[in-house]
Amino acid sequence: MHATQPSDRRTKILEAALACFLEHGYAATSIADIRAASGASTGSIYHFFSGKPALALALVERAVAGWSAAAAEAFAPDVTPERAIKASVAGLVTWGLAHPGEVRFIDEIRTLQSSDPALARLLGAFDDGRDTGRALYDRWAAQGHVRPLPWPLAHALMLGPAYDFLRLARLLPAPADAAETLAEAAWAAVRAN
Amino acid sequence: MHATQPSDRRTKILEAALACFLEHGYAATSIADIRAASGASTGSIYHFFSGKPALALALVERAVAGWSAAAAEAFAPDVTPERAIKASVAGLVTWGLAHPGEVRFIDEIRTLQSSDPALARLLGAFDDGRDTGRALYDRWAAQGHVRPLPWPLAHALMLGPAYDFLRLARLLPAPADAAETLAEAAWAAVRAN
Amino acid sequence: MHATQPSDRRTKILEAALACFLEHGYAATSIADIRAASGASTGSIYHFFSGKPALALALVERAVAGWSAAAAEAFAPDVTPERAIKASVAGLVTWGLAHPGEVRFIDEIRTLQSSDPALARLLGAFDDGRDTGRALYDRWAAQGHVRPLPWPLAHALMLGPAYDFLRLARLLPAPADAAETLAEAAWAAVRAN
Amino acid sequence: MHATQPSDRRTKILEAALACFLEHGYAATSIADIRAASGASTGSIYHFFSGKPALALALVERAVAGWSAAAAEAFAPDVTPERAIKASVAGLVTWGLAHPGEVRFIDEIRTLQSSDPALARLLGAFDDGRDTGRALYDRWAAQGHVRPLPWPLAHALMLGPAYDFLRLARLLPAPADAAETLAEAAWAAVRAN
DNA sequence: GATGAATGAGCTTTCATTCAT
DNA sequence: AATGAATGAAAGCTCATTCAT
Numbered sequence: 015m016h017a018t019q020p021s022d023r024r025t026k027i028l029e030a031a032l033a034c035f036l037e038h039g040y041a042a043t044s045i046a047d048i049r050a051a052s053g054a055s056t057g058s059i060y061h062f063f064s065g066k067p068a069l070a071l072a073l074v075e076r077a078v079a080g081w082s083a084a085a086a087e088a089f090a091p092d093v094t095p096e097r098a099i100k101a102s103v104a105g106l107v108t109w110g111l112a113h114p115g116e117v118r119f120i121d122e123i124r125t126l127q128s129s130d131p132a133l134a135r136l137l138g139a140f141d142d143g144r145d146t147g148r149a150l151y152d153r154w155a156a157q158g159h160v161r162p163l164p165w166p167l168a169h170a171l172m173l174g175p176a177y178d179f180l181r182l183a184r185l186l187p188a189p190a191d192a193a194e195t196l197a198e199a200a201w202a203a204v205r206a207n
Numbered sequence: 208m209h210a211t212q213p214s215d216r217r218t219k220i221l222e223a224a225l226a227c228f229l230e231h232g233y234a235a236t237s238i239a240d241i242r243a244a245s246g247a248s249t250g251s252i253y254h255f256f257s258g259k260p261a262l263a264l265a266l267v268e269r270a271v272a273g274w275s276a277a278a279a280e281a282f283a284p285d286v287t288p289e290r291a292i293k294a295s296v297a298g299l300v301t302w303g304l305a306h307p308g309e310v311r312f313i314d315e316i317r318t319l320q321s322s323d324p325a326l327a328r329l330l331g332a333f334d335d336g337r338d339t340g341r342a343l344y345d346r347w348a349a350q351g352h353v354r355p356l357p358w359p360l361a362h363a364l365m366l367g368p369a370y371d372f373l374r375l376a377r378l379l380p381a382p383a384d385a386a387e388t389l390a391e392a393a394w395a396a397v398r399a400n
Numbered sequence: 401m402h403a404t405q406p407s408d409r410r411t412k413i414l415e416a417a418l419a420c421f422l423e424h425g426y427a428a429t430s431i432a433d434i435r436a437a438s439g440a441s442t443g444s445i446y447h448f449f450s451g452k453p454a455l456a457l458a459l460v461e462r463a464v465a466g467w468s469a470a471a472a473e474a475f476a477p478d479v480t481p482e483r484a485i486k487a488s489v490a491g492l493v494t495w496g497l498a499h500p501g502e503v504r505f506i507d508e509i510r511t512l513q514s515s516d517p518a519l520a521r522l523l524g525a526f527d528d529g530r531d532t533g534r535a536l537y538d539r540w541a542a543q544g545h546v547r548p549l550p551w552p553l554a555h556a557l558m559l560g561p562a563y564d565f566l567r568l569a570r571l572l573p574a575p576a577d578a579a580e581t582l583a584e585a586a587w588a589a590v591r592a593n
Numbered sequence: 594m595h596a597t598q599p600s601d602r603r604t605k606i607l608e609a610a611l612a613c614f615l616e617h618g619y620a621a622t623s624i625a626d627i628r629a630a631s632g633a634s635t636g637s638i639y640h641f642f643s644g645k646p647a648l649a650l651a652l653v654e655r656a657v658a659g660w661s662a663a664a665a666e667a668f669a670p671d672v673t674p675e676r677a678i679k680a681s682v683a684g685l686v687t688w689g690l691a692h693p694g695e696v697r698f699i700d701e702i703r704t705l706q707s708s709d710p711a712l713a714r715l716l717g718a719f720d721d722g723r724d725t726g727r728a729l730y731d732r733w734a735a736q737g738h739v740r741p742l743p744w745p746l747a748h749a750l751m752l753g754p755a756y757d758f759l760r761l762a763r764l765l766p767a768p769a770d771a772a773e774t775l776a777e778a779a780w781a782a783v784r785a786n
Numbered sequence: 787g788a789t790g791a792a793t794g795a796g797c798t799t800t801c802a803t804t805c806a807t
Numbered sequence: 808a809a810t811g812a813a814t815g816a817a818a819g820c821t822c823a824t825t826c827a828t
Contacts, residue, residue: 024791039321041322044818046818054792055794056794056819057791057794057822058791058793060820060821061791061793066819121318122318122321122322125314125315125318126234129231129234129315130235163388164382167372167389169375170368170375171368171392173371174368174371174372175360175363175364175367176363176367178366178371182363187359188359189357192359192360196364199364203392237802238803239800247809248809248810248811249803251808258803409812425707425708430797430798431797431798432798440814441815442814443800443813443814443815444813444814447811508708511701512704514618514697514701515621515701516621549774552761552762552765552767552768552771553768553771555761556753556754556755556775559757560753560755560756561754561782562749564749564752564756565745565749568745569745574745575743575746582746582750588782589754589778623821623822623823625822634790636788636790637788637789639823639824639825640787640789641787645823
């Protein structure tokens with residue numbers, strides 16, 4: 015009647031929550047939905063997770079980890095700026111096309127942060143990654159590899175097209191070479207000269 | 208004691224709703240909030256508007272109109288592709304920086320569409336504008352003015368940076384020449400050659 | 401189908417709540433109990449009252465008013481200290497014996513205040529009355545009518561027996577002349593000489 | 594790794610429970626609070642105690658024991674009624690001023706008894722003590738030492754002021770000679786003639 | 787003795803919407 | 808045109824208690 019493996023229940027709950035979030039979105043998923051999908055009781059869910067936001071955090075972390083892995087090459091020790099930026103963008107696009115549910119979910123969480131205080135604490139996961147990128151970009155700019163742009167503009171020029179493309183890709187058919195095209199466009203937009 | 212002008216009440220309600228949506232977001236605003244902010248009764252609100260989504264639609268339309276006006280030059284009859292694209296992007300950025308509340312609201316509505324069927328019907332307003340842009344771009348591509356890119360990629364390269372920049376601009380300080388930089392980058396990203 | 405008198409529903413809800421509180425106590429009464437007892441919907445209850453504490457407040461006020469009326473003589477303009485104190489105590493005892501539910505309820509609310517912040521705001525009703533009594537007693541003491549005791553002691557000597565008696569009277573049979581006995585004891589305990 | 598002394602764990606749990614009850618009250622303390630405060634597991638708590646009421650009972654007994662010790666003189670074999678009554682009241686007041694948490698807790702338990710059947714069984718501890726006092730008082734009355742009052746009135750006159758004073762003392766500053774004043778007033782209120 | 791996962795009924799409260807007046 | 812009382816399903820969450828290990 016009990017779990018035969020450590021965190022068997024916990025895993026079931028988490029996976030059920032993720033499935034619900036990806037299918038119906040965060041706001042439209044109730045604890046009752048997760049209960050039904052996981053087979054666990056309400057109490058069990060709250061035994062393992064402090065609430066809906068905590069479950070969302072688990073998925074955010076998983077999604078960020080997935081994207082990071084896809085862009086792993088970008089963070090190799092002695093990579094050139096060109097390869098780092100292209101790998102970063104191509105990794106995001108490739109991963110995003112393969113995981114449209116996660117993309118939509120990340121979008122939703124980011125949006126809901128503004129009005130839901132409980133979700134605001136999830137911001138850290140994004141900001142940490144962004145700060146790393148910012149420091150890297152500023153160093154490259156100082157070395158003359160990329161245009162000396164303020165970070166908001168640099169970020170927008172490199173990753174804005176990828177984000178927008180992934181959003182459109184939910185509705186419109188995606189070209190096969192999108193990742194490559196966007197990666198090259200990102201580099202072209204910020205490289206020096 | 209009653210409204211002396213037709214739609215006096217209606218206007219009050221609409222403006223109160225917009226103020227609430229812009230301040231707390233769509234999801235976090237209740238009809239009771241709008242009632243309190245407008246001074247109208249619940250019944251009055253439902254007399255003029257069919258529900259929360261209808262109120263949101265009014266704001267979406269207003270926001271789209273604001274942006275369109277700011278990008279009016281882009282749609283002049285015999286404008287060159289370069290000027291049309293630059294004006295479109297610069298208009299969006301300029302308007303967005305001046306109206307951060309609207310930008311956040313549009314973002315939220317777009318996100319909530321996915322999970323709220325009642326909001327999904329608002330999609331039309333966006334799609335209409337996008338279809339126009341798509342047709343225009345395809346013609347320019349056929350004439351050799353711009354790169355022959357699939358529309359999702361073209362849209363992403365031109366407007367993606369602007370959207371991403373406006374999102375970042377809520378938190379980070381925005382450079383003064385952002386509109387110009389993004390407009391030129393948009394043209395550079397899609398022009399032929 | 402609707403109320404034929406103003407606040408018909410409101411009154412029904414209030415009386416049902418009072419009945420529940422008196423019968424089962426405040427903590428043991430749920431909103432669902434009040435819903436069932438009043439025939440109103442959950443939404444109706446919250447339309448008229450902000451929550452359980454607000455309903456409790458209504459009963460507290462009613463109880464305090466009842467006791468005040470019973471002790472009205474105590475607050476006549478040119479009453480002697482002896483008659484004021486005796487009337488106050490006898491009024492409390494007489495009213496309390498006639499309304500054991502209210503006595504128990506007041507006791508409970510006073511106790512729960514310590515741990516329930518939402519209830520703490522109800523304290524005002526008690527404090528106001530106590531402050532009035534305090535000022536009166538200090539004046540009498542200055543005039544040599546009563547012993548110059550610190551207020552906590554004076555209050556305890558005059559009213560403590562009445563409170564304790566009413567508490568015991570829930571379980572044990574009450575003597576017929578209790579009000580008179582306690583009133584005379586109160587005066588004897590604090591009169592000068 | 595385990596308890597080296599019998600009831601090491603038991604003691605820890607009990608003390609943690611008492612601390613929680615005294616700090617936040619009985620109703621506002623959850624088993625989880627006690628678990629956190631004691632370091633014991635939920636299962637351990639239920640191994641030693643049958644539930645929340647049983648933990649409360651332990652504190653009630655401890656409090657009654659404390660007060661009894663403080664009033665020990667009152668129960669000496671051949672004490673006079675005057676000394677017995679004065680010692681009883683003075684002991685209660687002295688102990689109560691030194692242990693305000695216990696006073697509040699006793700108040701709360703007594704109040705909650707009315708609506709919580711599980712707590713009602715704790716009543717015994719009080720009743721036993723009261724029955725002893727009652728028998729004693731009736732004998733003294735028969736011997737002409739004290740007024741021949743029904744027990745509820747006698748109890749109220751002797752101990753009512755002390756209870757009320759201790760309740761007030763939570764909020765208002767307590768006079769230094771309160772115990773003595775109340776003890777003498779108790780005797781004055783019930784002595785014959 | 788000790789653990790902590792599991793339970794599930796129960797709680798208060800919110801909310802968009804309807805409709806008699 | 809305007810009101811606001813009424814609805815009731817649904818939400819997130821708490822908690823004392825049980826029991827297999």
